[in-house]
Amino acid sequence: MKKDIEVSINPIEFSKKLSICSSGEIVASKDKKYLLVNLPELCEKEQNIFQESFKELKQSTKKIENKSDIYFFLKSYCLDNLILLNKEQREKILYWLEIESLNESILTPLLVDPDFEEIVINGPNKPIMVYHRTFGWLITNTQFNSDNKIKNIINKMAAPLGRQLTFHTPLLNAVLKNGSRLNASANPIAFSGINCTIRKFKENPLTPIDIVYSNTISKEVMSFLWLAMQTNSSILVCGNTGSGKTTTLNSLFCFLPKEERIIVVEETPELVLPQNHKIKLNTCDQLEISLEKLIENTFRMRPDRVIVGEIRTKQEANAFINTMLAGQARGSYATFHAESASEAIQRLKTFGIEENSLGCLDLIIVQKRINKIDKKTKTRKEERKVIEVCEVIKSGKEITLNQLFEYNFEKNKLVKKNEGKKIIDKIKKTFSVNEKEIKKMLKEKEKLIEKLYGKVNFQEFFELAEQE
Structure with a gap:
């Protein structure tokens, strides 16, 4: 030309x-x-x-x-x-x-x-x-x-x-x-x-199975999150820019019950939910309607679940934590910029949130965008990996992190570090089961993920997950 x-x-x-x-x-x-x-x-x-x-x-x-x-x-x-x-x-x-x-x-x-x-x-x-x-x-x-x-x-x-x-x-x-x-x-x-x-907006969101088979997360961890989402647990998904944290969080909404009322608050519409009983709210700069105002507005909407697309500011973080402290929803979810679970806690504390208030969080998932270089071909490839899953444990006025899974770069996989405490206890109460039965449930979820690979889309997976 x-x-x-x-x-x-x-x-x-x-x-x-x-x-x-x-x-x-x-x-x-x-x-x-x-x-x-x-x-x-x-x-x-x-x-x-x-x-x-x-x-x-x-x-x-x-x-x-x-x-x-x-x-x-x-x-x-x-x-x-x-x-x-x-x-x-x-x-x-x-x-x-x-x-x-x-x-x-x-x-x-x-x-x-x-x-x-x-x-x-x-x-x-x-x-x-x-x-x-x-x-x-x-x-x-x-x-x-x-x-x-x-x-x-x-x-x-x-x-x-x-x-x-x-x-x-x-x-x-x-x-x-x-x-x-x-x-x-x-x-x-x-x-x-x-x-x-x-x-670009993803018209067809990735399913939990897609996230597993793209090697972002293991079947074991996804099965654990499946049960965690069905309890009254609140989750923060953290990571760097372009790490895929929103995509991973979106896939987890397949595990939420069909009949629950879900309020989604975003600055930019990105999340796609399979449920019908949902309300989506977006900020409007021209009318000075901020994310903070929309989060606070969820108090008046009788939500079962509150989802915030991304927390960026002190005001947004405080509003999000306040929704959990008020106990207005069974579970709250958001994405946040942080490189690790401990960094997420530190950043939230610098926003003026008291340490003991952070106990309302149950899980922090950390996902990263990682550069991989093939030794033979010398070609560079970018991968998205969940590198950490931690429970947030409140002990008195202090917060501790119980690291459940961590990515091992030498073995190139997520490995289990510690047994769950807080989430396992919630699963026991929700399903009226003991630890042996929980292990059986987790194995069944893993087998189902394997069985459905390549066979269902986002909406179809949601319908099947609802029956499990």
């Missing part, structure tokens, strides 16, 4: 094919990984026809609103200029005319590909980046060649929400109608130039 086309394809030499996805081919070259997006390349003749027709299209007084208008324009242009195109040539030129004139985007194949979690535009003349759930960051062979083109794409996505990226509003955070999260910034605050990040 020549420079005067605002979207370009960059040729990439590669040494190894890694995989094929719906939007293109994933390849490797030395220590880098690329996505070769399936976009039609134009030969010199096609390029000239495209450029001349596009110039005329921009100068045309005819209203161009859709793909049909583009088609008839190109047909008329070719007749007027005695140009004969075969079907393949016509489709390629139409494709690029649609992208350039309708603000159709080369992002489209990336947005619909289920394997990509994030799409990043770092500015003009820089390759678009995507985050693949298996291969991590990939450099694409496509880029935008102007600030205006990037701004037009961003504003087209944000327009249905009544939002625009301008000089006076150079920072944009929005949730698109498909649930994806859009973040963009431009001058004067974006020193390196206009940029955009799209975090």
Whole structure:
């Protein structure tokens, strides 16, 4: 592609094919990984026809609103200029005319590909980046060649929400109608130039089985969490950015009873619950409705379970802990940024929460995004792992952590460290069973996870879990 086309394809030499996805081919070259997006390349003749027709299209007084208008324009242009195109040539030129004139985007194949979690535009003349759930960051062979083109794409996505990226509003955070999260910034605050990040919304959430077979967590630990979720236990899932803590927490909601009333409070809609008896609330900056206010509002909604998407501030943390101290719900759940269970406790204490108040928490799960390097191939791979599961034990006015499971990096697996106390006691009371019977229940859950692998989706798993 020549420079005067605002979207370009960059040729990439590669040494190894890694995989094929719906939007293109994933390849490797030395220590880098690329996505070769399936976009039609134009030969010199096609390029000239495209450029001349596009110039005329921009100068045309005819209203161009859709793909049909583009088609008839190109047909008329070719007749007027005695140009004969075969079907393949016509489709390629139409494709690029649609992208350039309708603000159709080369992002489209990336947005619909289920394997990509994030799409990043770092500015003009820089390759678009995507985050693949298996291969991590990939450099694409496509880029935008102007600030205006990037701004037009961003504003087209944000327009249905009544939002625009301008000089006076150079920072944009929005949730698109498909649930994806859009973040963009431009001058004067974006020193390196206009940029955009799209975090895609998962329409089909991962089941607990998916989490197990992606090697994020073991069957043993997932079976334990299955029983814990069915008791009146409150859980905090911690981890670094992009560690998959929200995905893991979301999978656990398959274990909640069908008839319970669940209130979900989020800043950005990410959680998908299989239950019908639920209310989802989102913050609204324009109306000054904060996450803290929404958490406090759950007091008046008679919830059985309260779910907070992510706790970030002192006010949010205090409101979340207060809901548990008030005993208004059977269980409360949230995600939180912390690298370990002990760090989570320390961070909550720095938010002004008294140590003895933290005893209302039952479990802290810690998940991390880990870089793995294959010794033979020297290739780098990113994995998400649950590295710690701890009980929060209250003793007088102090809090201690009982580490139940810890990830052993040498053995590459979660290993049991200590027997459960608090949760085991809750399971005994909930199911009226002894420890021997609990072990049998856990084994049955493990076998069911094995049996259902690859056979059920999120909703189907929920229906089956309800019967167990």
